[in-house]
Amino acid sequence: MAKAERIDQRLMKTGKGARGALYFAIGLGLVAGLLIILQAWILAHIVNDVSFHGLGMAAVSGFLAALLGLFVLRAGLSWAAEIVAFRASASIKTQLRQELLQHLFRRGPVALAGERAGDIASTLMEGIEALEPYFSRYLPQMALVSLVPVAILVFVFPVDWISGLILLISGPLIPFFMVLVGYAAEAINQRQWRQMLLMSAHFLDTLQGLTTLKIFGRAKDEIEIVAHISENYRRSTMAGLRVAFLTSAVLEFFASLSIALVAVSLGARLLQVHASVDFYASFFVLLLAPEFFAPLRGLSTHYHARMSAIAAAKRIFEILDAPAPTATNSGQELAASSTPLTIELRDLHFRYAPEDAEALAGCTASFPAGSYTAIVGASGAGKSTVANAILGFVQPDTGTILVDGQDLRGIDRNAWHAQLAWIPQSPRLFYGSIADNLRLVKPQATDAELRQAAQDAHALEFIERLPQSWDTRIGDLGQGLSGGQIQRIALARAFLKNPRLLLMDEATANLDMESESLFLDSLEKLRQGRTVIVIAHRLATAQRAERIIVIDAGRVVETGSHQELLAQGGAYARLVDAYRGRHGQ
Template sequence: MRRLPVPVRNMSARIDPRLMAEGRRTRGALYASIGLGVVAALLVIAQAVLLARVIDGVAFRHQSLAMVAPLLWGLAGLFLLRAGLSYVSEVIAFKAAGEIKTYLRQELLGHILRRGPVPAAGENSADLAGTMIEGVEALEPYFSRYVPQMALVVAVPLAILALVFPLDWISGLILLVTGPLIPVFMVFIGYRAEAINQRQWQKLLLMSSHFLDMLQGITTLKLFGRARDEIAIVARISDDYRKTTMAGVRIAFLTSAALEFFASLAIALVAVIFGVRLLHGHIDFFPAFLVLLLAPEYFVPLRGLSTHYHARMTAIAAARRIFEVLDAPAPAAVEGVVPPMAGGLEISCENLEFSYADGEKVLDGLSCVFPAGRITAVVGPSGAGKTTLARVLLGFIQPQAGHVRINGALDLAGMAAEGWWESLAWVPQNPRLFHGTIAANVRLGRPDADSAALREAARAARALDFIEALPQGFETVIGGLGQGLSGGQIQRIALARAFLKNPKLLILDEATANLDMESEALVLDAIMDLAVGRTVIMIAHRLAMAERADTVVVLQAGRVAESGTPAQLRASGGLYAAMRNAGREEAEEISCAI
C-alpha cells in the first residue's frame, strides 16, 4: 500500500480520544445504554443475595418452599427485569452506533467532495470505498459493545467488592489482587494485537484495490493471456490476509486463555479457602455461599472486555484510515453566491501559475481572454497545460498566482464554487454516466425538467433517435459508466445534459477525442448548436474542433504561444500550423496504409 502504518505505540493514544469524541454525538443514547447495562449487571448481585437466602433457608434453616416463595418470585422478577434491561440496552447501543456510522459516512463523502475531483483522482477508489463501507462498519462493535463494556468493568467489580469485603475480607483481597492482572495482561497483549490488526486492515484494502483493478482490466488481462497470473496473485493476497487474520485470532485466544486462567485460579482459591474455613466452623454458610456466587460474576465484565477488546483493535485500525481521509486538507468554503451576471460571461486569465505536488510548473504566467458569446479553442501539445487550465476555470483547483476574472471585475477565487457551477456545464473526454435510466442521467443538472424539455435537449444533442429506438426509450436502464451504449452515444447524452441545464458557460475537455468520424461529426454539430449565445471553451485534441472556433489559443509549456482565428494561425506558420500539418500527414499515412 502507498501509506505506511504509523507507529502502533502512538496510534491508539491518538485515535481512541477521537473515537470517543465521535461517540459524544449520540451521548444521550450511549449514556442511556451504559446506564441500563450497568443496572442490569448490578441486578446480578441482588439475584445472588436472594439465591443465597433461598439455599440457606431451605438447607440450613429448614424453611419450606412456601416460606421462601416470595424470594423465588423476587428472583424470577429480577431475572426478567435483567433480561429486559439488557435487551433495551443493546438496542439503544446499536441505534447509537448506527447514527455515528451514518454521520461518519456523510462526513467522509462530504469531505471528499469538498476536496474536489483532482485530489480524489490521486486516491485509490477501492481504498476510499472500502474505508467508507467496511471501515465505518468496523466501528459499530466499538460503540455498541466495547464502550458500554468499559463502564461495566468499572461499576460491577467495585459494587461486588463493596459487598464482599464486609462479608469476608480475605476473599475481597483475593479478588482485588487478581482482578487487575487481567487488564494489565490485556494491555501487553494489546500492543501486539494492534500491530496485527493494522496489517490486517492494510491487506484488506490492498485486496479490495487489486480486485477492482482486475475487474476493470479484465479485457486486457484476457487478451494478453495474464488471467491465470492474476488468479495466482489474488490467491497469494488472500492467503496473506488469511495468515494475518489467523494471527489476530491467535492473539484473541491467548487473551481469553490468560483471562480464564486468572479467573479460574482466583475462584478456586476462594473456594478452597472457604472449604477449609467451613470445615473448621470459622465462617457461616450464607456469606461463604454468597461470595462464591459473586466471585464468577466479578470476572464476567472482565471476560466481556476481553471478548470485545478485539473490536477496539479493529476499530483503531479502521479509524486510522478514516481520520486520515478526514484530516486531508480541503479548500476553505467561500461564503455567498455568484452575483447575478446579465448577458454573457467574459473570462480573463491573468498571469496564472500552478504546480502539482511534484513541483513542476504546469501553468507558467499564462494570460488569455475568452470573449463572451464566442467559441474559443485551447490547443497545444501533450503536457502544455490544457487540462490544468480547464480545472482552474472549473474551480476544481486554485492557481498559486494570478487571477481569473469574470466580466473584468469578479475574481473567481472569491466566488462560491456551487454558485459558479450553476452558471456552467462541463462535457469531458469521458463523461460519467451513472447506473439508472437515461432520463435520470440527462436530468442530473436539472432534476425538475419535464418530458418535453428532456426530449428537446436530446433532440438538440442528436441523441433523440437512438434513445427512442431503445426498448424503454428514456426509461431504459444503463449500467455504470454507460454500459450498453457506444462512446458516441454516451457523449451525446452528456451533451443533452448540458443542453438541459442551459448554461452561460460551456467547457469541453477534448469531447471528441475518442470518437469515430461519424460520431465526431454528430457531436460537433450538437456542440455548435449548444454554443449559440454562450461562452464556449473547447480543450481540443483534434484540430477539427479548433477549426470551428472563433478564436484559438495555443499553449506551450504552460504559456500562450500564439492566439488568433484559425485562418490567422494557419497563415502565420507557427505552432498551430505545424500541429495541423502534422495531423494532416498522419491522416494521409493512415489513408495510404488502408
C-alpha cells in the same frame, strides 16, 4: 500504542454528537450490572432459608417472584442498552460517512486521481462499519469494567474480606495482559487492514480492466496475482484471530483460576470447626465472583474489535487529514442571469507538488461572453490544468480567475458549479436508469424536459429503442451503451442543465464518424447563447473555434483565429504541421 491512544481520543471526539446516547446505554448497562448483586442476594437467601432453616416453597414465594422479575428486568435493560448503543453508533457512522464524502468532494477529482477507487470505497463501507463494535460494545464495556467490579467489591469486602482481596488482586491481571497483547495485536490489525484495502482496490481495478486483460491474454496471470493477494489477506486475518483466541483462552484461565481460589478458600473455611464464614455469606460471594469477571471477560472479547476499529480509523483519518482546497460553500452567489459568462485568467501560477515543475507559469487569457474558444498545446503544456482551475478542481498558487469580474475564490462553490457544464472525453455514467443519469443535473426535471434534452442531443431515438426505454438500467461507467451513446447522454445532460459556461475536453476523440457528426450537430445548437471552452486535441476541433489560445509550458503564447495563427508561422503553425505529419494530411 501511543498512536492507538491518539486515534482513540479522536474517535471519542468524532462520537461527541452521540455522547448522550452512549452515556444512556452505559447507564442502562450499569443498572443491569447492579441488579446482579440484588439477584445474588435474593438467591442466596432462598437457598439458605430452604436448606438450613426448613422453610417451604410457599414461604419463599415472594423471593422467587422477585427473582423472576429481576431476570426479566435485567434482560430488558441489557436489550435496551444494546439498542441505544447501536443507534448511537449508527448515528456516528452516518455523520462520519457524510464528513468523508464532503471532504472527498472538496478535494475534487484532480486530488483523488492518485487514489484507488477500491481503497476509497472499502474505507467508506467496511472501514466505517468496523467502527460500529467500537462505539456500541467496546466503549460501554470499558465503562462497565470500571464500575460494576468496584460495586461488587463494595458488597463482597464486608461479607468476606479474604475473597474480596483475592478478587482485588486477580482482577487487574486481565487488563494488564490485554495491554501486553495490544502491542502485538495493533501491528497485526494494521497489516490486515492494509491487505484488505489492497485486495479491494486491486480486485476492482481487475474487474474494470477485464476486457483489456482478455484482449492481451493476461487473465490467467491476473488470477494468480489476485490469489496471491487473497492468500496474504487470509494469513493476516488468521494471525489476528490466533491472537484473539489465545488472548481469550489466557484470560479465561486467569478468571477461572481466581474463581476457583475464592471457592476453595470459602470451602476450606466452611469445613473448619469454628468457621469464619457461614453458608449464606459463602454462597453470596461465590455467586458474585463470576459476575465480577463478567465485564472483564466482555472487555477482552471486544478488545479485538477496538484494534480493528483503530486500524480502520487510521485510514479514515488519513483521508480526512489530506489537504483540500480552502474554498468553501459559503462564498458569494453569482448574480442571477441567463447570459453567457466572461472568464479572465490573470497571471496564474500552479504546481501539483512542491517538487514538480510549474504546470501554469504566468498563464493569462480571457474568454469573452458568448465566445467559442479552443485551447491547444502539446501534451503537458497545461491545457487540462487551465480547465481544472476554471472548474475549481485546483486552486492556483498565485494569480486570479475572474468570473464576470468576481474572484472565483470568493464565489460559492455550489453556485459556481450550477452555472457550468463539463463534458470530458469519458463522461461518467452511474448504475441506474437512463432517466436517473439525466436527472443528476436536475432532479426535479419533468419527463417532457428529459425528452426535449435527449432530442436536442440526438439521443431520443436510441433511448426509445432500448428494452425499457427511459427505465433501462445501465451499468457503472455506462456499461451496456456504446461510446457514442454515452457521449450523447452527457450532451443531453448539458442541454437539460442549460449552463452559462460549457467546458469540453475533446468529447469527440473516441467517437466514430457517424457519432461524431451527430455530436457536433447537437453541439452547434448547444453553444448558442453561452460561453464555450474546448480543450482541443484534434485539428478539426480547433478549426471550428472562433478563437484559439495556444499554451506552451504553462503560459499563453498565441491567441487568434485558425487562419491568423497559421499566417504567423509560430507555435500553432508548428502544432498543425506536426499533426498533419502524424495523420498523413
